[in-house]
Amino acid sequence: MAAPRASLNLVAPVWNGVTKSIRDLSSSVAPKGSQKKGKRLLQFLADRFYDVEALREYLLQKQVSKVHQENRSFTYIKERYGPYVAGAYFVLKQGGAVKFQGQEWIQSSGRRPSSLxxxxxxxxxxxxxxxxxxxxxxxxLDNLLALKELQSLSLQRCPHVDDWCLSRLYQLADSLQELSLAGCPRVSERGLACLHHLQNLRRLDISDLPAVSNPGLTQILMEEMLPNCEVLGADWAQGLKSRPEKQSQDTASPTPA
Known part of the structure; x- marks a missing residue:
């Protein structure tokens, strides 16, 4: 005869003569005031996080729009005054400097330049x-590529100059003799390979390019690609992997047949 099953009765606890359920117990553990404060804190953090993300996105879009506006093509000035004035106006407006043939350097004075x-x-x-x-x-670059007599171009530390920009410089191949890309964070080996069109280059600065994985090997390849050009900036041994030393053969070990 099987033993009788023991019945298990769950009895809700009685507090002060009042029976409370599990849900009532959970509410009694955390006071209502604390729950409201927690909800308000979470809502505050959620709203503030959303505001910060929205502000960050707004500032990023504003920066992109500003860069796009600063790089627009001055078609009106080019058509009315020619490519030299338009190109010089663009560079001076960017805060750079230009030099006309037979003239002194003209630098940006901090104010907006006038085409007049x-x-x-x-x-x-x-x-x-x-x-x-x-x-x-x-x-x-549209404003610079029209300068067909341009001999020297410095793009040092330009944050938006990348490999795609270098792929357009072939349009200056007939005149360009000096080019500096030092400190451009977005220039890599792919962009440097596009410079093989610039056979008239006499000086090229490729120092401090963080996107170039092997500066030493890159300099050697650039010197072979542009044999008449002095390539500056990278130590020829920088980044080159040393050849593993050939292990000396143990004369005491038997020679395999």
Whole structure:
């Protein structure tokens, strides 16, 4: 005969003569005031986090729009005053400096340049451009590629100059002799390979390019690609992996047959 089953009765606890359920117990553990404060805190954090993300997105979009605006093509100035005035106006507006043939350097004075101030150089080619630390990007190069007599171009530390920008410099192959890309964070080996069109280059600075994984090997390849150009910036041994030393053969060990 099977033993009788023991019945298990769950009895809710009685507090002060009042029976309370499990749900009532949970509410009694956390006071209502604390729950309201917790909800308000979570809501505050959620709203504030959303506001910070929205502000961050707004500032990012505003920065992108500003860079795009600064790199627009000055078609009106180019059509009315010619490519030299338009190119010089663009560089000076970016905060750079230009040099016309036979003239001294003209630097940005911190104020917005006037195209009327450059009218005396309307027929004088621009031979040098220093656009270091400027916000030039792919579209902004349109203002420089029209300078067909340009001999020297410095794009040092330009944050928006990338490999795609370098792929457009072949349009200056007939005149460009000096090019500096030092400190451009978005230039890699792929972009440098596009410079093989610039066979008239005599000086190329590729120092401090964080996107280049092997500076030493890259310099060797650039020197082979541009044999008449002095490549500066990278130590030839930097990044080169040393060959593993050949293990000396143990003369005491037997020679395999």
């Amino acid at each position: 101030e450059l009218l005396s150089f309307q027929a004088v080619p621009v031979e040098s451009v220093d656009a270091s630390d400027c916000a030039i990007n792919y579209e902004g």
